[in-house]
Amino acid sequence: MNSQWRGENQVQLLINGEGYYPPAFEAIRQAREEVLLETFIIYEDKVGLELRQVLIDAARRGVRVQVLVDGYGSAELSRDYLQALFDAGVELQAFDPSPMRLGVRTNLFRRLHRKILVIDGSLGFVGGINYSADHLDDFGPLAKQDYAVQVRGPIVEDLRQATLALLDRHTRLARRHRPWWHRAAVADADSEQATMRLCIRDNHQHPSDIEQQYLRAIVSAHERIVIANAYFFPGYRLLRALRNAARRGVEVTLILQGMPDMPWVRLCSRLLYNYLLRDGVRIHEYCERPLHGKVALVDREWSTVGSSNLDPLSLSLNLEANLVIRDAAFNQRLYEHLDELRQTRCKRVTLQRILRGYWWRAPLIFLTFHFTRYFPALVGTLPAHKPRLKPLYPIDPGTQERLS
Structure with a gap:
C-alpha cells in the first residue's frame, strides 16, 4: 500500500x-x-x-x-x-x-x-x-x-x-x-x-511509485534540486528530467560517492557525468568516507528520506520505502546539512576533468547505460x-x- x-x-x-x-x-x-x-x-x-x-x-x-x-x-x-x-x-x-x-x-x-x-x-x-x-x-x-x-x-x-x-x-x-x-x-x-x-516500491501494485515522486518533483522544480545518493545510475527519464531542469535555470546539485564501499559503484556513476555536466548539472563527490544516504530536496518544501537508491536494483527490483515530506523547515534543515557537506567534504567534478580519455569511455558508457536500462527485464527472464x-x-x- x-x-x-x-x-x-x-x-x-x-x-x-x-x-x-x-x-x-x-x-x-x-x-x-x-x-x-x-x-x-x-x-x-x-x-x-x-x-x-x-x-x-x-x-x-x-x-x-x-x-x-x-x-x-x-x-x-x-x-x-x-x-x-x-x-x-x-x-x-x-x-x-x-x-x-x-x-x-x-x-x-x-x-x-x-x-x-x-x-x-x-x-x-x-x-x-x-x-x-x-x-x-x-x-x-x-x-x-x-x-x-x-x-x-x-x-x-x-x-x-x-x-x-x-x-x-x-x-x-x-x-x-x-x-x-x-x-x-x-x-x-x-x-x-x-x-x-509514505511511498513504497514493490514488484506488484507499486513498481515505480518512488521514481514517479522524484520525477514529479524534478519536473516542477524552479529553484534548486539537491540529491545525495549512494548508488546513482537512474533510468533515462530521471536523467533527462535533471538535465532539462538545469537547462531551464534550476540549480541542480548531485552529491555522489567519491569513496565508495564498492569500487564499481563509482565507475557506473561516472559513466553518466559527461551527459549531465554538459547541461549544467553540478556534481560533487563526497570523499570523506562511503556515502550510503538516499535523500533529496527540491525547491524549499519537498524532501525525501528513505531506503531507495537511484539505481536499477532499487528502482526496479527491491522492496523500498521512502517518506516524501512537504515542509519548509525540514527542507531547510536538510539543505543546510547537505550544503555544508558539499562545501567542506566534497570535491567538485568538472567537465574538463571528465573529458580526459573520453574517447575510450564512450562505447562503454553506451553499452553500460543500455544494459542497466533493460537490466530489470533481463532479470525478469530468470x-x-x-x-x-x-x-x-x-x-x-x-x-x-x-x-x-
Missing part, C-alpha cells in the same frame, strides 16, 4: 548511527505494546548485539516484537543470536531466504531493502540505516554517511500498516488507539507540522519465483534443521 498525504506530523532528521541508534533503541526500551522492525542488514557486532538485547527485554516484559530481515542481507546470523531472540518470544522472519551454494549467497535480486521501525503505532523511524557498526564514526575510514527520520503523527499508522501488510497479518490486527502517554512531541523536532506521504517470508529459527547443529 502507498498512503495518502497526511498532515500535522512531527519529524526529526537523524544523521548517521550516532543520530539514529540512541533514539531508536530508547524507543524500543519504552515500548508497551508492539515493536515492528524491518531491515536489510543485522550484523552481530556491537550494534546488532545491543539491538538484540533491547528486543529481548521488550519481549520479556510482554511487548509483541516482530522482526523481519532480508534473507540475503542478514543471512549470516549465528545460532546463538537467533536462539536468544527465539527464547525470549521475539517473532523473527526472513524475506526470501535461500541456502548458500558453494559458500556463495545466490539470492541477490528482489530484496527487502526497506528500513522501518514502528513503536506502539505512535512513533516511527524510516531511512537507509541498517543495524551494523559501520554506521558509527568509530568504525574508522569506512564508516558510512547515512540518514533516517523519526516521526510522530498520522503517518505512523501508514508505516505500521505497510509492515503488517508485508507480514500478511494486517487483516487480523485492528488499528490500536494511541494512549495519551505516547503523544509527547519528538524532542528537538525539525518540524511539528509536516505533511508526509526462473520465476514468488518471494516468501519464512520463520527464522535457530539451526540445530546436530541435524542442520530449523528448530521448531
Whole structure:
C-alpha cells in the first residue's frame, strides 16, 4: 500500500548511527505494546548485539516484537543470536531466504531493502540505516554517511500498516488507539507540522511509485534540486528530467560517492557525468568516507528520506520505502546539512576533468547505460519465483534443521 498525504506530523532528521541508534533503541526500551522492525542488514557486532538485547527485554516484559530481515542481507546470523531472540518470544522472519551454494549467497535480486521501525503505532523511524557498526564514526575510514527520520503523527499508522501488510497479518490486527502517554512531541523536532506521504516500491501494485515522486518533483522544480545518493545510475527519464531542469535555470546539485564501499559503484556513476555536466548539472563527490544516504530536496518544501537508491536494483527490483515530506523547515534543515557537506567534504567534478580519455569511455558508457536500462527485464527472464517470508529459527547443529 502507498498512503495518502497526511498532515500535522512531527519529524526529526537523524544523521548517521550516532543520530539514529540512541533514539531508536530508547524507543524500543519504552515500548508497551508492539515493536515492528524491518531491515536489510543485522550484523552481530556491537550494534546488532545491543539491538538484540533491547528486543529481548521488550519481549520479556510482554511487548509483541516482530522482526523481519532480508534473507540475503542478514543471512549470516549465528545460532546463538537467533536462539536468544527465539527464547525470549521475539517473532523473527526472513524475506526470501535461500541456502548458500558453494559458500556463495545466490539470492541477490528482489530484496527487502526497506528500513522501518514502528513503536506502539505512535512513533516511527524510516531511512537507509541498517543495524551494523559501520554506521558509527568509530568504525574508522569506512564508516558510512547515512540518514533516517523519526516521526510522530498520522503517518505512523501508514508505516505500521505497510509492515503488517508485508507480514500478511494486517487483516487480523485492528488499528490500536494511541494512549495519551505516547503523544509527547519528538524532542528537538525539525518540524511539528509536516505533511508526509509514505511511498513504497514493490514488484506488484507499486513498481515505480518512488521514481514517479522524484520525477514529479524534478519536473516542477524552479529553484534548486539537491540529491545525495549512494548508488546513482537512474533510468533515462530521471536523467533527462535533471538535465532539462538545469537547462531551464534550476540549480541542480548531485552529491555522489567519491569513496565508495564498492569500487564499481563509482565507475557506473561516472559513466553518466559527461551527459549531465554538459547541461549544467553540478556534481560533487563526497570523499570523506562511503556515502550510503538516499535523500533529496527540491525547491524549499519537498524532501525525501528513505531506503531507495537511484539505481536499477532499487528502482526496479527491491522492496523500498521512502517518506516524501512537504515542509519548509525540514527542507531547510536538510539543505543546510547537505550544503555544508558539499562545501567542506566534497570535491567538485568538472567537465574538463571528465573529458580526459573520453574517447575510450564512450562505447562503454553506451553499452553500460543500455544494459542497466533493460537490466530489470533481463532479470525478469530468470526462473520465476514468488518471494516468501519464512520463520527464522535457530539451526540445530546436530541435524542442520530449523528448530521448531
